[in-house]
Amino acid sequence: MTQKMRIGFLALLILALPPSLALAADSKPVIEKKDDLPRHEYQLDVKVVDLYEPANRSALLKLAAAVAADAQSDLANYDIRDDNTVQDFYTDLGTVALLESRWQDYLDLLEKRRALETKEANRLTMGLVGEVIARTELAGTANAANAFGEELLKAVEALPYATVQDNLKSTKGRTEFLTRPLVLGNLESTFQPLLDNTGGKISYDVASALVGVSFTLDYFIPNAGAINEVLGDYIAANDVAKEDIWAARTVDLAADAAASPTVISVWDSGVDTAIFGPQGQLWTNTAEQSDGADDDGDGYVDDIHGVAYDLESNKVTELLHPIQRDFGVQPRDWQQYSKGLGDMLANVDSEEAAALRKHIAALPQAEVKDFLESLNLYSGYAHGTHVAGIALEGNPFARLLVARMTYNHTQMPLEPTLEQAERDAAMFREVGAYFRNNKVRAVNMSWGGSLRSIEEALEAHNVGASVDERKALAREIYDIGDAGLREAIGGSPEILFITSAGNSDNDVKFDEFYPSSYEYPNLLSVGAVDSAGDETSFTSLGKVDIYANGFEVESYVPGGDRIKFSGTSMASPQVLNLAAKLWALDPALSVAEVRSLILDGADEKQLESRTIKLLNPKASVALLEQRKAP
Incomplete structure (x- = not known):
C-alpha cells in the first residue's frame, strides 16, 4: 500500500x-x-528518449492523436464528478492541439480549464507560456525577434502580482534547472524500464505524460531564457515581502509553565534524535536498554525512543535511515542540493541555488538517474526530522516517540505484491498498538499514497495479463493495506491523528488518497497556505479540515542545520504542535475536545468559491483558558 x-x-x-x-x-x-474511469492502452515501438527526435515526430503525433481520441471519448461518454480530472483531460487535449499547431483550439481548451479552477492564483497563471505561444502564432509574429518576450510581458503585467507572485517565482525557478538532458534522463529512467518490461504497451497515464513532456521540450526549454528574463524583471520591480500572519498567532510554552509532559509521535521517515535529546524532548522507554535485546518483551529490540521499519516493513533498530552506510550517499552534499532546489523555486539567489544550477548545467543525460535518486533519497532521509522540528517548536513539555517507516527513492517503483501488502498492513496495526500501549496523545502522518499509484507500479513491472486484471489486483493490494491503516487509526479513538492533505492539487476523495481522504472523528487533514495565509498552488483538496503554513517553513534536518521546505508535510505538524500544547496545558482533555479547540479557534478565510479555516494557536489556547476559568 x-x-x-x-x-x-x-x-x-x-x-x-x-x-x-x-x-x-x-x-x-x-x-x-478515479478508479471507475475506463482504462486505455497504446503501443509505443520507439525508445522513450527517441520519441522526441525529429525522425520520430510521426510516432509522437500518432500517440498524441490516440490520447486525444480517448480523452474526448471519456469526456463525451461519462459524467465525471471531479473538476481536476476534467481539467487534466483538457490539459492533454491542449498539449495535442499545440503539437498539431491548432493554436485557437489550444486557447479554447485553456479557457475551459480555467473555468474549472477554484484556486485564483492557479487560474490566473494557468497555461501562461502556452497562451503566449498560441497568440504569437495566431498573430503571425512567432518568428519575429523579441515577440515572445513582449507578449509574455504584456500577459504578466496584467496579473495581480500579490495574488500570483508565488506561482511566477516557481515558474522562473524551473527555467533555471530544467535542461533537455535532465528532462530526457528523467523520462529514460522512469519510463524506459516500463517499456522494456511491457514490450511497449503503455497506459493512458503514461501516454499522456509522454505527450505532455513535448510542451516542455518544444516550448518551455527553448524559451527559458526569455521567460526567466521577463519574470525576473517583473518580480524584481514588484516584489514586496508578504505579510507573515503566523508570528502573531504563535504560542510558546515557557519551561516553568503550569503544564505536563505530553507524548506525541511523528510517524515518518525517521528522526535524528541527537537534535532533540539534549532539549529533553524525547520520549524514553525506561524498560529498554541499548543492548541488542528486547528487554521489555514488547516485540521490539532497543526501542528506547521509538520504533522503526525498513522498506519491506521489517522491524529494524535505526530511528534514522543510515543512507551513508546503505547507499554511500553523503547527506551534507545532498542537503546543499535540496536547499538549492527549494531556493530556486522561491526565487532566492543563494549559494546553494548557484551550486545546483552549475551542477545541473553540466549534468549529462546518463547521470540524471543517479542524481534524481540521490536527491529523492536525501529528501526522504531529511523529511521526518524536519517535520519533528516543526512539531516540537516552542514546547518543552513535548515528548517525541519516533515511528519510522522507509520510503522508496528509486525512479522505478517497487513491484507491489499481496505479500508486501500484508506486511505493510501488519506494520500499521503494530505501530497503532505501540502508540496505544505507550499513551501517545497525537500522531503526525505527513505521507500517503493512492490506489492509482499501486496500479501504475504494477504496470511498470508488467504484472497482470490484462488491464482489468491489473486493476483488480491493485484494488486487492490497496484494500489490504487500507484495512490495516484504518484499524490503526479507527482502533485508536483516544489518539488524535493528523495528516497532510497532499501536494498534488487533486481531490483526495476522488483519487482515493490515504490517509487524507479518511473520515474519522480522531483525524484531521491539513492543507497548506503560505506566510500570508494564501492557499498554495500545490495543496490538495476534497477533504481538508484546516490549513496551516506549508510554504518555505524552516526547521531542522539531520545533523542540526535548519533549512526551509515547502509542502503540506510542513503544515500538518503545526497542527500537531498545537495539539501537544493544548494537552500539556490540560491533560484531561479528550480527543474530541482538542479537535474542537483547534477547529473552533481557527480563523475563517473566504476564497472565491469556498471558505477555509486557518490555524490560530493563540485563539485555540485562549479558548482553553476560557474553558478552565472559574
Missing part, C-alpha cells in the same frame, strides 16, 4: 452497476472515483 503513497427495470439496471457508475439524468454513467 505504501508506494514509497461510487424499482422498475431502469432501477434494476442502476442497482446492477457499481454505485459510482449509476446513470445520470442524461444517461451518462457517473464517475465518482
Whole structure:
C-alpha cells in the first residue's frame, strides 16, 4: 500500500452497476472515483528518449492523436464528478492541439480549464507560456525577434502580482534547472524500464505524460531564457515581502509553565534524535536498554525512543535511515542540493541555488538517474526530522516517540505484491498498538499514497495479463493495506491523528488518497497556505479540515542545520504542535475536545468559491483558558 503513497427495470439496471457508475439524468454513467474511469492502452515501438527526435515526430503525433481520441471519448461518454480530472483531460487535449499547431483550439481548451479552477492564483497563471505561444502564432509574429518576450510581458503585467507572485517565482525557478538532458534522463529512467518490461504497451497515464513532456521540450526549454528574463524583471520591480500572519498567532510554552509532559509521535521517515535529546524532548522507554535485546518483551529490540521499519516493513533498530552506510550517499552534499532546489523555486539567489544550477548545467543525460535518486533519497532521509522540528517548536513539555517507516527513492517503483501488502498492513496495526500501549496523545502522518499509484507500479513491472486484471489486483493490494491503516487509526479513538492533505492539487476523495481522504472523528487533514495565509498552488483538496503554513517553513534536518521546505508535510505538524500544547496545558482533555479547540479557534478565510479555516494557536489556547476559568 505504501508506494514509497461510487424499482422498475431502469432501477434494476442502476442497482446492477457499481454505485459510482449509476446513470445520470442524461444517461451518462457517473464517475465518482478515479478508479471507475475506463482504462486505455497504446503501443509505443520507439525508445522513450527517441520519441522526441525529429525522425520520430510521426510516432509522437500518432500517440498524441490516440490520447486525444480517448480523452474526448471519456469526456463525451461519462459524467465525471471531479473538476481536476476534467481539467487534466483538457490539459492533454491542449498539449495535442499545440503539437498539431491548432493554436485557437489550444486557447479554447485553456479557457475551459480555467473555468474549472477554484484556486485564483492557479487560474490566473494557468497555461501562461502556452497562451503566449498560441497568440504569437495566431498573430503571425512567432518568428519575429523579441515577440515572445513582449507578449509574455504584456500577459504578466496584467496579473495581480500579490495574488500570483508565488506561482511566477516557481515558474522562473524551473527555467533555471530544467535542461533537455535532465528532462530526457528523467523520462529514460522512469519510463524506459516500463517499456522494456511491457514490450511497449503503455497506459493512458503514461501516454499522456509522454505527450505532455513535448510542451516542455518544444516550448518551455527553448524559451527559458526569455521567460526567466521577463519574470525576473517583473518580480524584481514588484516584489514586496508578504505579510507573515503566523508570528502573531504563535504560542510558546515557557519551561516553568503550569503544564505536563505530553507524548506525541511523528510517524515518518525517521528522526535524528541527537537534535532533540539534549532539549529533553524525547520520549524514553525506561524498560529498554541499548543492548541488542528486547528487554521489555514488547516485540521490539532497543526501542528506547521509538520504533522503526525498513522498506519491506521489517522491524529494524535505526530511528534514522543510515543512507551513508546503505547507499554511500553523503547527506551534507545532498542537503546543499535540496536547499538549492527549494531556493530556486522561491526565487532566492543563494549559494546553494548557484551550486545546483552549475551542477545541473553540466549534468549529462546518463547521470540524471543517479542524481534524481540521490536527491529523492536525501529528501526522504531529511523529511521526518524536519517535520519533528516543526512539531516540537516552542514546547518543552513535548515528548517525541519516533515511528519510522522507509520510503522508496528509486525512479522505478517497487513491484507491489499481496505479500508486501500484508506486511505493510501488519506494520500499521503494530505501530497503532505501540502508540496505544505507550499513551501517545497525537500522531503526525505527513505521507500517503493512492490506489492509482499501486496500479501504475504494477504496470511498470508488467504484472497482470490484462488491464482489468491489473486493476483488480491493485484494488486487492490497496484494500489490504487500507484495512490495516484504518484499524490503526479507527482502533485508536483516544489518539488524535493528523495528516497532510497532499501536494498534488487533486481531490483526495476522488483519487482515493490515504490517509487524507479518511473520515474519522480522531483525524484531521491539513492543507497548506503560505506566510500570508494564501492557499498554495500545490495543496490538495476534497477533504481538508484546516490549513496551516506549508510554504518555505524552516526547521531542522539531520545533523542540526535548519533549512526551509515547502509542502503540506510542513503544515500538518503545526497542527500537531498545537495539539501537544493544548494537552500539556490540560491533560484531561479528550480527543474530541482538542479537535474542537483547534477547529473552533481557527480563523475563517473566504476564497472565491469556498471558505477555509486557518490555524490560530493563540485563539485555540485562549479558548482553553476560557474553558478552565472559574
